[in-house]
Amino acid sequence: MNGNAHKAGNADFQSAAATPEDVRAVAAPGNARDAATSDDIRNAAVPEDVREAAQAVLDEFAGRRRGMRPGRFVPGPPKPLREKNDIALYLEKISVSFDGFKALNNLTLYVAEGELRCIIGPNGAGKTTMMDVITGKTRPDRGSAWFTRAYNLSAMDEVSIVEAGICRKFQRPSVFEELTVLHNLELSLKGDKRVLSTLGARLSGEDRDFSAAVLERIRLHEQRNLAAGKLSHGQKQWLEIGMLLMQKPAVLLLDEPVAGMSAGEIERTVELLRDLEGEQVILLVEHDMEFVRAVARTVTVLHQGSVLAEGDMDTIRNNQAVIEAYLGEAQC
Numbered sequence: 001m002n003g004n005a006h007k008a009g010n011a012d013f014q015s016a017a018a019t020p021e022d023v024r025a026v027a028a029p030g031n032a033r034d035a036a037t038s039d040d041i042r043n044a045a046v047p048e049d050v051r052e053a054a055q056a057v058l059d060e061f062a063g064r065r066r067g068m069r070p071g072r073f074v075p076g077p078p079k080p081l082r083e084k085n086d087i088a089l090y091l092e093k094i095s096v097s098f099d100g101f102k103a104l105n106n107l108t109l110y111v112a113e114g115e116l117r118c119i120i121g122p123n124g125a126g127k128t129t130m131m132d133v134i135t136g137k138t139r140p141d142r143g144s145a146w147f148t149r150a151y152n153l154s155a156m157d158e159v160s161i162v163e164a165g166i167c168r169k170f171q172r173p174s175v176f177e178e179l180t181v182l183h184n185l186e187l188s189l190k191g192d193k194r195v196l197s198t199l200g201a202r203l204s205g206e207d208r209d210f211s212a213a214v215l216e217r218i219r220l221h222e223q224r225n226l227a228a229g230k231l232s233h234g235q236k237q238w239l240e241i242g243m244l245l246m247q248k249p250a251v252l253l254l255d256e257p258v259a260g261m262s263a264g265e266i267e268r269t270v271e272l273l274r275d276l277e278g279e280q281v282i283l284l285v286e287h288d289m290e291f292v293r294a295v296a297r298t299v300t301v302l303h304q305g306s307v308l309a310e311g312d313m314d315t316i317r318n319n320q321a322v323i324e325a326y327l328g329e330a331q332c
């Protein structure tokens, strides 16, 4: 976590009077809707194609698709989180409209320090737009976005937000293909803008150690001298995560990091995220429910620009409103 963020106070902050408990109460799953089970779906008087679509959603949540054993991607018990309950990221009543269409509609989301939060939702729910607001790419029409009580994100430009420690990884890996894995990492050192030809030569011992530690973490130590273009798709995704880690981020925003990965690569990504959990906020947007089930403690479901439900995966997958939201998508 960015040290300066804790020191700075802010009298304007909307939730300054709220305790973490207050915030959690607001952010908790607000709907006490009836839960639906596979049997409910099976027995309901609905057309066959709609029933199949609903069952597919439930199967996806349960990790039964693609012949996977449930829990296959769970490498072991999650490590205990540090006792840190302060809220780090605040989105309050955010609305964003595009030509009158509300991509985000009164969205409120609180994420605690060190938390790994998964964001799911049907296509067009507003997930990417939410990341655009956090990173300053899109200005909200209404509402406020803060990173700790120090950074008013809706008043900052994109560069300043990166400098505040909020780093984003887009879906497609964007590494320098001709450079080695190690050079890609070194180029990402915070505040480091060396000329390429001198790469490596001026690195301090501390920087070298840090690069080596990141290489180990992303499991590319053996490939450190390989051109990044020779890596597999999954390895490129890890390298890009490593490039973000080189900047010692306070918040990592990951948009569909396992899209296109093999099952083995997904499994290793689960391990990587488990390893990173607790050190910074991780906001993870993902459609692969099996992966979400493996990494998520708390899942937030977006739908039509708002939070539809929030809770652990079992709570979410039994939530009638969530099932209906995905069902609506399947019928489109």
Ligand SMILES: Nc1ncnc2c1ncn2[C@@H]1O[C@H](COP(=O)(O)OP(=O)(O)OP(=O)(O)O)[C@@H](O)[C@H]1O
Binding pocket: 098, 099, 102, 103, 121, 122, 123, 124, 125, 126, 127, 128, 129, 130
């Ligand atoms: N620049 C834009 N101009 C007009 N409409 C936009 C723009 N960006 C997003 N939208 C619309 O806002 C809605 C939310 O889009 P967004 O990309 O945030 O959804 P998403 O949840 O990320 O979807 P997906 O799962 O498909 O990535 C969609 O209906 C989209 O068409």
Ligand SMILES: [Mg+2]
Binding pocket: 127, 128, 129
């Ligand atoms: Mg998106």
